Amino acid sequence: AQSVTQLGSHVSVSEGALVLLRCNYSSSVPPYLFWYVQYPNQGLQLLLKYTTGATLVKGINGFEAEFKKSETSFHLTKPSAHMSDAAEYFCAVNNDYKLSFGAGTTVTVRA
Amino acid sequence: DAGVIQSPRHEVTEMGQEVTLRCKPISGHDYLFWYRQTMMRGLELLIYFNNNVPIDDSGMPEDRFSAKMPNASFSTLKIQPSEPRDSAVYFCASSSPGVIPDTQYFGPGTRLTVL
Numbered sequence: 001a002q003s004v005t006q007l008g009s010h011v012s013v014s015e016g017a018l019v020l021l022r023c024n025y026s027s028s029v030p031p032y033l034f035w036y037v038q039y040p041n042q043g044l045q046l047l048l049k050y051t052t053g054a055t056l057v058k059g060i061n062g063f064e065a066e067f068k069k070s071e072t073s074f075h076l077t078k079p080s081a082h083m084s085d086a087a088e089y090f091c092a093v094n095n096d097y098k099l100s101f102g103a104g105t106t107v108t109v110r111a
Numbered sequence: 112d113a114g115v116i117q118s119p120r121h122e123v124t125e126m127g128q129e130v131t132l133r134c135k136p137i138s139g140h141d142y143l144f145w146y147r148q149t150m151m152r153g154l155e156l157l158i159y160f161n162n163n164v165p166i167d168d169s170g171m172p173e174d175r176f177s178a179k180m181p182n183a184s185f186s187t188l189k190i191q192p193s194e195p196r197d198s199a200v201y202f203c204a205s206s207s208p209g210v211i212p213d214t215q216y217f218g219p220g221t222r223l224t225v226l
Contacts, residue, residue: 034214043115043202043217090154097142097206098167099215101154 002027002093004074006102014110019063019078021105023091026072032094033074035065038104039087047089050074061085081109115218117203123224129191132221135184136205144215145178145188146202154202160186193225 007022025031032051036044048059055067061084065076074091086109091102116135124130136143144159158168163180171178175194180186190197200222204215 036217041219043219044204044215045217046214049214097161098144098156098159100156103153 001100002029002031002095003100004033004091004093004102006091006105008105009103010106010108012108012110013081015083016080019076019081019085019107021076021089021091021107023065023074023076023102024072025074025091025093027093033065033067034092034094034099035059035063035074035076036090036092036101037061037087038090044090047076081107083109083111085109115203115205115216117201117218117221119221120219121222121224123226124193125226126194127192128225129189130193130197130223130225132188132201132203132223134186134188134203134218136186136203137207137216138184139207140205140216141183141208142206142213142215143180143186144204144206145186146204146217147199148202148220149199157188190223193223195225198223198225 004025034049035047037047038044047063048057050057050067058064063078088104088106090104092099118133141162145157147155157170158178160180178188200220202217202220204217206213206215
């Protein structure tokens with residue numbers, strides 16, 4: 001079965017600094033990969049997804065992720081953090097029509 | 112569209128009581144998923160439906176849990192009897208049909224506390 005591993009359960013960044021969240025996947029078939037964000041007391045919201053085609057995927061709120069098959073990675077980045085980016089972020093991979101989620105990374109943004 | 116609707120948003124009950132969580136998926140979506148989120152176990156898929164039919168219930172923790180989808184616009188997750196270890200946030204999500212796995216749209220969740 002496909003799975004993902006998120007490196008780092010907590011990330012703290014200064015406002016305006018680069019946000020980098022790491023995700024590695026394990027898959028025996030070409031994976032479909034997703035990043036979701038969860039704000040406090042809310043459900044998960046899709047940031048971006050990779051299915052096929054271009055390996056650099058742009059999402060909402062200025063986030064992007066690059067699919068690197070050679071590194072089995074799908075890291076999420078944002079050039080300049082904003083206070084509103086404080087949330088928990090989940091990487092996920094498909095297993096047929098199911099999603100397997102990573103453990104999540106909580107992002108704190110310092111003023 | 113109103114998105115995925117879940118009710119109630121919060122539920123506090125006593126051990127041994129029956130709990131019913133409700134979900135209305137986005138109109139036109141034919142996949143419906145029930146997840147549970149806890150600090151210890153993260154996000155777990157409990158069960159999912161396609162066209163109102165349960166496809167995979169391997170994540171349902173035990174016989175105390177049951178889920179139904181009587182029609183395309185309504186699903187329930189029932190716990191009977193409830194136990195303190197069932198305390199968690201339960202999410203419902205839906206997705207539209209397609210050749211490839213599509214985006215899942217999540218509801219706001221139901222926070223369940225079993226005393």
